[in-house]
Amino acid sequence: MVTHLGKQWKTELTDLVRGASGGFLFGIPLLYTMEVWWIGSYISPLRMLVSLVFTFLIVFLLNQTAGFRNEDARSTDALKDSIEALAIGLVCSGAMLILLQEITLQTPLREALGKLIYESVPFTFGVALANQFLGKNQSRSGNTKHKGNATLSDISATLIGSLVIAFNIAPTDEVPMLASAATGGWLLAMIPASLLVSYCIVFAAGFTNQQQRYEHQGIFQRPMGETIAAYLVSLFAAMLMLVFFQKLHFDDPWQLWLRYTILLGLPATVGGAAGRLAV
Amino acid sequence: MEKKKPRSTAEWVTFGIASTILSAIAGLVVYVWISDRHEPAAISVEPREIRETNGQFYVPFEVTNTGGETVESVQIVAELKEGDRVLESGDQQVDFLSRDEKEEGAFVFQRDPRQGNLIVRVASYKIP
Numbered sequence: 001m002v003t004h005l006g007k008q009w010k011t012e013l014t015d016l017v018r019g020a021s022g023g024f025l026f027g028i029p030l031l032y033t034m035e036v037w038w039i040g041s042y043i044s045p046l047r048m049l050v051s052l053v054f055t056f057l058i059v060f061l062l063n064q065t066a067g068f069r070n071e072d073a074r075s076t077d078a079l080k081d082s083i084e085a086l087a088i089g090l091v092c093s094g095a096m097l098i099l100l101q102e103i104t105l106q107t108p109l110r111e112a113l114g115k116l117i118y119e120s121v122p123f124t125f126g127v128a129l130a131n132q133f134l135g136k137n138q139s140r141s142g143n144t145k146h147k148g149n150a151t152l153s154d155i156s157a158t159l160i161g162s163l164v165i166a167f168n169i170a171p172t173d174e175v176p177m178l179a180s181a182a183t184g185g186w187l188l189a190m191i192p193a194s195l196l197v198s199y200c201i202v203f204a205a206g207f208t209n210q211q212q213r214y215e216h217q218g219i220f221q222r223p224m225g226e227t228i229a230a231y232l233v234s235l236f237a238a239m240l241m242l243v244f245f246q247k248l249h250f251d252d253p254w255q256l257w258l259r260y261t262i263l264l265g266l267p268a269t270v271g272g273a274a275g276r277l278a279v
Numbered sequence: 280m281e282k283k284k285p286r287s288t289a290e291w292v293t294f295g296i297a298s299t300i301l302s303a304i305a306g307l308v309v310y311v312w313i314s315d316r317h318e319p320a321a322i323s324v325e326p327r328e329i330r331e332t333n334g335q336f337y338v339p340f341e342v343t344n345t346g347g348e349t350v351e352s353v354q355i356v357a358e359l360k361e362g363d364r365v366l367e368s369g370d371q372q373v374d375f376l377s378r379d380e381k382e383e384g385a386f387v388f389q390r391d392p393r394q395g396n397l398i399v400r401v402a403s404y405k406i407p
Binding site for chain 2: 046
């Protein structure tokens, strides 16, 4: 009885450590990005709550679609995993912020909370991804038939991949700076460039899974259709990130939204392609 | 095909702790939201003890954001005046000052500020 209990704890602890490790992998670059500290320090409590909710939803989506592959997974498992992912993200980023002295005893509560919540977002994504790739769902490795919703799985993979890659770029000044130079034809050229790179990564580079991708089920059965759809999802993700980091506001002109989104869309698409390869 | 495993005690404990942490953070956010004082920005600057080194006069100052908003690009100006004439001046910019945050710096003068009329003030700031 004692050893059985011990084994349970060991498994659980291993899961937590794996989650935290994944969190660090994706969260550390943003922890060393000062724009995130700044933005975190002045956002309103409403935004803090909204970002908690959105992070939870995205992670839940990822866990839920992964659950389709695993026959004995339940919806409540996805819920439980998502809540734990958020908690691990908060704890890890909190510990790091304290270590780096971005949060001290003198830090006002509101500023501390803002920094903590904003920094925890990439950590939480990392936790969710760690469990996906390397984790509990061991049955993934041999599974070529996607039970359940392949379309949803594609969308969530693209979304998470885009978020992971473009999250480092979104808070810093490069996007506004590039956008001021990107006019007319140059902006238009970014669209086929993004599509081309995305297509190559998933369908032409000969990375693993390429054969499976061609045999893929779901609405986007043809590679070109999938590439275009993934591009749109990546653009959406890019837009979300720009709003999250307050580079775009709701009263900005739509031309600005278009420019920034297409610019950030390029790295986001690359991330989305990587996401689809890996998941 | 694996049978559904009942959740172990360890899993329940972890879940419990995770839920508690999450609820605590969410609760704190709601608390901050409700208790937020919506005051406009108020920035104060205070000169400190003037010291003399190597024939130059150092005027340290401390700038504090006592208001309810975070501000950017705070410009502090120091002027050494005699009557209406400005003899020497200096300015400094603080990139970022969140609520209740303090920053320190110093102005350097060639003339003794104690002999004239030294004014140290905040000239402008930006909302991020």
